[in-house]
Every structure is written in C-alpha cells, then in structure tokens.
Amino acid sequence: MEPRPTPSRTSFRPSLCAVAAALLLALYALLAVTSATQQSLTFDEPLHLIAGYCHWRLNDFRMQPDNGMLPQSLAALPLLVTRPELPPLDVPEWRDGNAASFSRRFLYLGHNDAHAIALAGRCVVITLGMALGLLIHVWTRSLWGQAAALVALGLFALSPNFLAHGQLTTSDLCVTLFFTLTLWLSWRMLNRPGPARVASPASPPAPSSSANSPPRSSSRCSRSSSSFACSADARSPARSPARSSANRPSSPSATRPSPSSP
Numbered sequence: 001m002e003p004r005p006t007p008s009r010t011s012f013r014p015s016l017c018a019v020a021a022a023l024l025l026a027l028y029a030l031l032a033v034t035s036a037t038q039q040s041l042t043f044d045e046p047l048h049l050i051a052g053y054c055h056w057r058l059n060d061f062r063m064q065p066d067n068g069m070l071p072q073s074l075a076a077l078p079l080l081v082t083r084p085e086l087p088p089l090d091v092p093e094w095r096d097g098n099a100a101s102f103s104r105r106f107l108y109l110g111h112n113d114a115h116a117i118a119l120a121g122r123c124v125v126i127t128l129g130m131a132l133g134l135l136i137h138v139w140t141r142s143l144w145g146q147a148a149a150l151v152a153l154g155l156f157a158l159s160p161n162f163l164a165h166g167q168l169t170t171s172d173l174c175v176t177l178f179f180t181l182t183l184w185l186s187w188r189m190l191n192r193p194g195p196a197r198v199a200s201p202a203s204p205p206a207p208s209s210s211a212n213s214p215p216r217s218s219s220r221c222s223r224s225s226s227s228f229a230c231s232a233d234a235r236s237p238a239r240s241p242a243r244s245s246a247n248r249p250s251s252p253s254a255t256r257p258s259p260s261s262p
Helices: 009-036 045-058 069-075 092-096 099-108 114-144 146-157 160-165 172-191 241-247
Strands: 221-223 228-230
Touching (some): 045 069, 045 099, 069 114
C-alpha cells in the first residue's frame, strides 16, 4: 500500500493568509466596537442619524442635505429594524430643517434609547471600515503578494487614525471607502482591461491565407490600402540563382527591338 502524499507547504499558504487576514479584520472590529461603546456622541453624529432616519421613514431630505445622502442613509439602516419614535412634525425645528435641535428631541427628549441608537449607527461605520481593510488587502496582494498584503492590513487594523474615525457615525470613512474603491476599479480597468472597456475602432487584421494559396511569382506584389507590400516570395531571403537569372534579361539587346533597315 502506497503512503498517502502529504500536501506541500505552498498549498497551505493561501489558506493561512486568508485566516490571518480574517483575524486582523476581527481585531479591527473588536477594537472599534470596544471604543464605540465607551465614547459619547460627537456633535455631528446625531445630525447624521436623524437625517438618515428621515430619509427612510419620511422620504424627506431637508435635514442636513449638504453632508451626503449615502453615508447618512447607510448609518440609519439599523433604525429601520428597531424603529425609534420620531418627534412631532409640527415643531419649528422640523419646519426650519434645524437638524441639531430636531436630533436633540429625537435622542434625548423622547422615549428613545440614545445609546442604542448611537451604537447601531456606529456598527454600520465599523462594517464599512472592515470593507475598506479588505479592499486594502486585496489591492496590495495583487501588487506585491500575500506577505505585503498582510503587512498593509495589519497597519490598517492598528492605525489610530482609522480606529478613531472608523467608529463614528460620520461620512469620513464612507467617503474614504468609495474613493479607494474607485481608484482600485480604475487601476484594474487600465491594467487588465476586460469586456467592459470600450473597444478600439480599428479592426484587427484578417488572418493571412498564404499558407493555403499557391506560391506567387517573385515579381508580383499585393497592393494594400496605404502601401505596396511584396508577397512572401519576394520578401524571402533565399532565392534560386537559376530562377533569378532566367527571369532577368541576359543583355540590353535582348529586350530592345532591333532597328529596321531603311
């Protein structure tokens, strides 16, 4: 009975790198969630939450329309499950579009759990941060390999800048993710074009049929649209001396007509 072949060391390398990348992303999420549960709301997080919640519930975009609709709507997605109570819509803050005062009514002057609402929005931003880390890993791996990709992902997961802003319900990390995604997709299109890229208007040349056609005379040439290109026989470096001497006139008198006698 032959022994079972053991897998080579290189076959484990992609799976081990995938596990290491997953652990680094989990470490980033753990550090971000731990910090998010211990930090109070910043001044602009309630504005994003109330604006995004009004987008979904009321289809109204009067609250903070200048800060980007997509980040605010994504941050308020978990609120569609918990469905916190909105303040009355007959107050001056709603009519004037005062997001700061209306968000204070929404979080602190009603019966809603402000801590749970804030943590739900922050978890969405942390998920976007994990997607950014995965994108950094994939792009770096395509450029410099698995080892460099793990180093880049480790620097991202332990970066104080990303850990500080990647847990807040703001538009910073969302803009960074989609900006990096745009650069990566543009890089892929320019370096590895696919069917989606616009085709060149110049059509490829037709395949030559000289292999099936009989050999042409050395003195004949094929005419193209822009120049005269000699056939394969004329371009061939090897030429029979007997054939060339037979086709070439022996003397000028052989081709010149003799003068007639008067």
